[in-house]
Amino acid sequence: MKLFNPDFNLVDFNPGFNPDFDRDFNRDFNRDGVTASDMGGAAGIKDVARAAGVSVGTVSNVINRPELVGEETRARVRAAIDLLGYVRSESARQLRSGSSRIIGLLVLDLGNPFFVSVARGAESAARAEGLRVMVCNSAQRLADEADYLALFAEQRVRGVLLTPADTAGSGAAALRRGGVPFVLVDRLAQGVEACSVSVDDVRGGSLAVAHLLTGGHRRIAFAGGHHPLQQVADRRSGARAALAGSGAELADLEVDGLDVAAGRDAGARLLGMQPRPTAVFCANDLLALGMLQAAFAAGLRVPEDLAIVGYDDIEFAAAAAVPLTSVRQPAEAMGRTAVEMLAQETGPNAAAHRHRQVVFEPELVVRRSTLRVSATPAQ
Amino acid sequence: MKLFNPDFNLVDFNPGFNPDFDRDFNRDFNRDGVTASDMGGAAGIKDVARAAGVSVGTVSNVINRPELVGEETRARVRAAIDLLGYVRSESARQLRSGSSRIIGLLVLDLGNPFFVSVARGAESAARAEGLRVMVCNSAQRLADEADYLALFAEQRVRGVLLTPADTAGSGAAALRRGGVPFVLVDRLAQGVEACSVSVDDVRGGSLAVAHLLTGGHRRIAFAGGHHPLQQVADRRSGARAALAGSGAELADLEVDGLDVAAGRDAGARLLGMQPRPTAVFCANDLLALGMLQAAFAAGLRVPEDLAIVGYDDIEFAAAAAVPLTSVRQPAEAMGRTAVEMLAQETGPNAAAHRHRQVVFEPELVVRRSTLRVSATPAQ
DNA sequence: CCCACGATGTGAATCGTTTCAACCCGACGG
DNA sequence: CCGTCGGGTTGAAACGATTCACATCGTGGG
Numbered sequence: 151m152k153l154f155n156p157d158f159n160l161v162d163f164n165p166g167f168n169p170d171f172d173r174d175f176n177r178d179f180n181r182d183g184v185t186a187s188d189m190g191g192a193a194g195i196k197d198v199a200r201a202a203g204v205s206v207g208t209v210s211n212v213i214n215r216p217e218l219v220g221e222e223t224r225a226r227v228r229a230a231i232d233l234l235g236y237v238r239s240e241s242a243r244q245l246r247s248g249s250s251r252i253i254g255l256l257v258l259d260l261g262n263p264f265f266v267s268v269a270r271g272a273e274s275a276a277r278a279e280g281l282r283v284m285v286c287n288s289a290q291r292l293a294d295e296a297d298y299l300a301l302f303a304e305q306r307v308r309g310v311l312l313t314p315a316d317t318a319g320s321g322a323a324a325l326r327r328g329g330v331p332f333v334l335v336d337r338l339a340q341g342v343e344a345c346s347v348s349v350d351d352v353r354g355g356s357l358a359v360a361h362l363l364t365g366g367h368r369r370i371a372f373a374g375g376h377h378p379l380q381q382v383a384d385r386r387s388g389a390r391a392a393l394a395g396s397g398a399e400l401a402d403l404e405v406d407g408l409d410v411a412a413g414r415d416a417g418a419r420l421l422g423m424q425p426r427p428t429a430v431f432c433a434n435d436l437l438a439l440g441m442l443q444a445a446f447a448a449g450l451r452v453p454e455d456l457a458i459v460g461y462d463d464i465e466f467a468a469a470a471a472v473p474l475t476s477v478r479q480p481a482e483a484m485g486r487t488a489v490e491m492l493a494q495e496t497g498p499n500a501a502a503h504r505h506r507q508v509v510f511e512p513e514l515v516v517r518r519s520t521l522r523v524s525a526t527p528a529q
Numbered sequence: 530m531k532l533f534n535p536d537f538n539l540v541d542f543n544p545g546f547n548p549d550f551d552r553d554f555n556r557d558f559n560r561d562g563v564t565a566s567d568m569g570g571a572a573g574i575k576d577v578a579r580a581a582g583v584s585v586g587t588v589s590n591v592i593n594r595p596e597l598v599g600e601e602t603r604a605r606v607r608a609a610i611d612l613l614g615y616v617r618s619e620s621a622r623q624l625r626s627g628s629s630r631i632i633g634l635l636v637l638d639l640g641n642p643f644f645v646s647v648a649r650g651a652e653s654a655a656r657a658e659g660l661r662v663m664v665c666n667s668a669q670r671l672a673d674e675a676d677y678l679a680l681f682a683e684q685r686v687r688g689v690l691l692t693p694a695d696t697a698g699s700g701a702a703a704l705r706r707g708g709v710p711f712v713l714v715d716r717l718a719q720g721v722e723a724c725s726v727s728v729d730d731v732r733g734g735s736l737a738v739a740h741l742l743t744g745g746h747r748r749i750a751f752a753g754g755h756h757p758l759q760q761v762a763d764r765r766s767g768a769r770a771a772l773a774g775s776g777a778e779l780a781d782l783e784v785d786g787l788d789v790a791a792g793r794d795a796g797a798r799l800l801g802m803q804p805r806p807t808a809v810f811c812a813n814d815l816l817a818l819g820m821l822q823a824a825f826a827a828g829l830r831v832p833e834d835l836a837i838v839g840y841d842d843i844e845f846a847a848a849a850a851v852p853l854t855s856v857r858q859p860a861e862a863m864g865r866t867a868v869e870m871l872a873q874e875t876g877p878n879a880a881a882h883r884h885r886q887v888v889f890e891p892e893l894v895v896r897r898s899t900l901r902v903s904a905t906p907a908q
Numbered sequence: 909c910c911c912a913c914g915a916t917g918t919g920a921a922t923c924g925t926t927t928c929a930a931c932c933c934g935a936c937g938g
Numbered sequence: 939c940c941g942t943c944g945g946g947t948t949g950a951a952a953c954g955a956t957t958c959a960c961a962t963c964g965t966g967g968g
Contacts (some may be wrong), residue, residue, distance in 0.1 A: 192685075192708065194954055205918045210956060220916060237707060240683040241620035241629075242954035246923050250620075260648065261844075266639050273666065282680055285664045287652065301661060304619040306571075328616060329571065410848045439848045446850050465640075469789045469818045471825050471850030573924055584948045589926060599946060621924035624953050 193234040202230035254302035255311040260287040263464040271485025279493045309492040345491040354477040354512035355388025358459045367429040368398040374433030375404035413440020435460035435467045457520040473517035572613040581609035633681035634690040639666040642843040650864025658872045688871040712867045724870040733856040733891035734767025737838045746808040747777040753812030754783035792819020814839035814846045836899040852896035
């Protein structure tokens with residue numbers, strides 16, 4: 151049964167006002183006349199100066215160091231500024247002063263709420279530092295990553311927060327070559343001279359699997375398989391480490407992505423495994439949600455028939471109909487910390503800066519999806 | 530029971546390499562010497578020109594209009610460029626040429642995957658037009674909205690895609706005043722001379738409630754109440770319109786936000802209503818997910834005891850353990866369309882531009898959360 | 909009475925591009 | 939042989955701010 155039609159009907163109408171009115175009204179005046187700066191072409195600092203009867207230097211001072219300007223003059227300039235609707239040109243400012251107030255944030259996947267939280271944290275810290283964040287999404291594509299890094303370089307951003315898409319660190323290398331300060335996010339800087347903010351993913355993987363083991367599970371799957379992302383590999387190796395000497399086994403379940411659809415797909419394959427695992431540890435919550443969905447679709451009960459552990463503890467994990475046990479990462483704090491380190495590295499006393507590797511500890515959040523249902527868990 | 534500790538343990542260590550090596554290596558050379566442009570301070574177009582033995586004009590041409598330059602010269606300049614690691618300064622380019630390649634996108638809530646999809650659509654269209662998108666999040670705060678719009682204005686962005694946080698349209702007014710081209714997204718431009726891309730939310734509300742009515746429901750709640758956002762109001766009035774003459778009743782359920790937590794909260798209140806509604810239409814999917822969670826927590830079955838309809842059809846709606854019926858909006862198409870309209874408005878033949886109001890039709894996607902369970906639905 | 913000083917203000921130089929009029933020069937038609 | 943044409947290249951003038959060395963002026967100390 152087809153539940154919906156992917157094509158959308160389009161209604162396109164054009165009400166009867168005249169869209170050209172404003173355009174005509176704003177048409178260039180004689181730029182040299184007395185009224186030059188009134189509306190034609192954005193007003194510049196020169197126009198303000200003329201209108202206020204002062205020099206451009208004074209206007210600049212009113213904007214940037216008001217304490218240097220006499221009270222009366224200051225008021226006059228301010229009046230001129232908002233009479234003319236003057237907005238200073240950031241490119242001119244930056245060209246001359248050399249420094250930008252923007253920091254670039256390149257995330258692996260904006261579709262993953264985890265990174266949205268990182269962005270939120272970064273943004274709020276940046277605001278506190280008087281900086282702005284430009285968020286871009288590499289979608290794990292190396293080409294896009296390189297592309298955006300080039301964009302950041304052209305913008306002469308203050309610095310970059312990077313969640314690298316590859317293990318090799320080609321992005322970081324490019325930034326280093328270009329002399330752009332950067333902080334690695336969600337990845338430990340090893341062999342790279344840079345700051346980093348990360349989470350001990352090996353530990354996280356251990357926590358997850360240890361929890362399942364104490365729940366009595368002996369056949370456990372890892373949804374993430376040999377995915378090339380470093381984070382996934384670390385979680386997997388932590389999971390394997392936790393297994394040691396338990397006699398339990400860990401089956402790799404390959405995925406072709408890290409989103410809900412991939413989780414659904416992996417779930418379908420898990421259901422066909424013989425013998426079927428009684429628990430699955432998913433490399434992130436999106437996979438776990440897909441897995442949950444697949445389990446429900448097949449009539450399996452969670453956690454009775456299949457226990458599920460996710461990773462990231464995104465909001466939707468707690469909000470799932472069977473709330474997901476998950477390994478929590480302090481996403482906002484990571485974003486915040488990264489910005490603070492970058493601010494220090496590029497701030498007034500950058501000379502004192504030493505690169506630091508900040509590693510947060512993950513935390514297991516137990517919810518219903520791994521609730522122990524009896525002394526002897528479902529086989 | 531406390532399931533997790535909100536404080537994170539922090540491990541902060543500093544491996545033993547010397548972070549200053551690169552800094553020293555890159556220290557300024559004598560900027561006037563022959564080796565000036567080698568590494569000290571980023572190389573400029575002049576350095577490239579000198580290295581290639583041509584004039585700056587020629588270098589600029591190699592970069593921007595290579596067809597004008599002789600083959601041999603072109604090669605020589607290109608070699609110099611990547612020998613010096615030259616990266617053109619976007620601020621200088623923009624200052625002189627006057628036009629930016631960036632368009633600003635200000636969304637209501639990046640935590641809502643719907644807007645993430647809009648951003649994705651915008652980004653891909655922008656890429657096709659040779660533009661870049663700078664995504665910012667107003668989080669429905671008017672102050673932040675104004676702040677970011679000011680940032681965009683200072684950047685002299687090509688244009689702005691705006692999902693307004695208020696009904697009054699103060700943001701749009703500010704943009705108009707500043708002469709910044711903009712497109713309203715997810716909101717019909719009425720009384721404002723601008724392009725807009727929106728969805729017929731009244732229709733969407735009707736679809737949702739009509740669907741519930743044919744399911745036999747007579748006591749329906751609307752989670753969204755009198756929320757100030759235009760979209761919510763429209764969905765509500767559509768819902769009321771669909772009700773007309775059916776004899777059914779619609780109870781407003783107020784919310785203090787549009788996220789999962791607010792949905793959970795509203796859900797708790799709904800459970801206490803006497804008589805309890807048999808169905809609820811939520812103003813967006815985040816609310817619906819929270820509602821679903823609250824229902825499960827109280828032991829209610831969905832859809833048997835409570836049918837739920839959401840709005841937006843975000844991926845997590847389909848991925849919920851009880852997949853949500855939802856009113857689908859073509860988020861990516863909206864983002865894409867908005868960028869295309871903006872590109873046309875600000876492109877080479879902007880003169881031919883006429884503001885247009887594009888209105889997409891919403892589409893009901895029926896899933897299990899409203900499955901009709903018997904001829905006479907649960908009372 | 910003179911000078912140094914602090915508080916204000918000035919205006920030219922500068923940042924790194926793009927753009928454009930002008931220049932050079934070999935070839936080609938007349 | 940001259941004029942013109944056009945492909946290649948040049949060099950200087952913007953663009954709009956910041957910054958800094960310098961002028962101006964009223965004041966108070968010597």
